[in-house]
Amino acid sequence: KNQVEQSPQSLIILEGKNCTLQCNYTVSPFSNLRWYKQDTGRGPVSLTIMTFSENTKSNGRYTATLDADTKQSSLHITASQLSDSASYICVVSADAGNMLTFGGGTRLMVKP
Amino acid sequence: DAGVIQSPRHEVTEMGQEVTLRCKPISGHDYLFWYRQTMMRGLELLIYFNNNVPIDDSGMPEDRFSAKMPNASFSTLKIQPSEPRDSAVYFCASSYPSGIRQYFGPGTRLTVT
Numbered sequence: 727k728n729q730v731e732q733s734p735q736s737l738i739i740l741e742g743k744n745c746t747l748q749c750n751y752t753v754s755p756f757s758n759l760r761w762y763k764q765d766t767g768r769g770p771v772s773l774t775i776m777t778f779s780e781n782t783k784s785n786g787r788y789t790a791t792l793d794a795d796t797k798q799s800s801l802h803i804t805a806s807q808l809s810d811s812a813s814y815i816c817v818v819s820a821d822a823g824n825m826l827t828f829g830g831g832t833r834l835m836v837k838p
Numbered sequence: 839d840a841g842v843i844q845s846p847r848h849e850v851t852e853m854g855q856e857v858t859l860r861c862k863p864i865s866g867h868d869y870l871f872w873y874r875q876t877m878m879r880g881l882e883l884l885i886y887f888n889n890n891v892p893i894d895d896s897g898m899p900e901d902r903f904s905a906k907m908p909n910a911s912f913s914t915l916k917i918q919p920s921e922p923r924d925s926a927v928y929f930c931a932s933s934y935p936s937g938i939r940q941y942f943g944p945g946t947r948l949t950v951t
Contacts (some may be wrong), residue, residue: 758938760928767944768944768945769842769929769942769943769944769945770881770929770942771929771942772869772939772940773943775938775939815880815881817881819938825894826883827885828880828881829880830880831880
């Protein structure tokens with residue numbers, strides 16, 4: 727069964743600090759891995775999308791890594807801001823791109 | 839671009855009533871997806887369309903749920919009859935022909951009492 731596990735479930739950090747969110751998956755065959763940011767009351771917004779051959783991708787202060795051998799990904803947030811407070815969802819695709827398995831998300835709170 | 843538009847944003851209905859959720863995808867996108875999000879189960883893909891044709895509806899929970907896409911700019915998700923366990927946020931998303939990057943709408947929060 728395809729599964730995506732994220733950790734931690736929730737995280738509180740101080741503004742300006744860095745943090746790393748983890749994602750482990752057992753999706754096969756692997757097509758791509760995506761990280762989404764979801765603000766409270768809003769729809770998810772895509773941060774990064776990585777295919778099998780990519781092991782890192784950045785989007786501003788967000789950097790995602792992918793280890794296809796160990797089936798792990800991480801999302802690193804640098805110099806956090808209050809606006810980074812949101813849920814971060816790891817999503818893995820098992821085909822050309824449209825059948826997705828979602829992780830449960832990590833709820834991040836950045837405090838001043 | 840207005841993005842993906844969903845209506846209504848909030849819906850409260852009584853058990854047994856019919857509920858219709860609406861979605862207008864981004865112009866030029868030919869993939870449309872319906873998702874459901876709950877605290878217990880997170881985000882779940884219900885069904886997706888390509889060029890107005892349903893491609894995979896294996897995520898539709900039961901026969902009470904149905905989805906249509908009569909044209910490239912409009913889709914509906916209908917629940918009949920609704921039950922309290924259908925209470926969730928329902929998202930619509932659309933994407934370009936590559937189908938990889940999906941753009942989500944703001945969601946419809948459904949409460950069935």
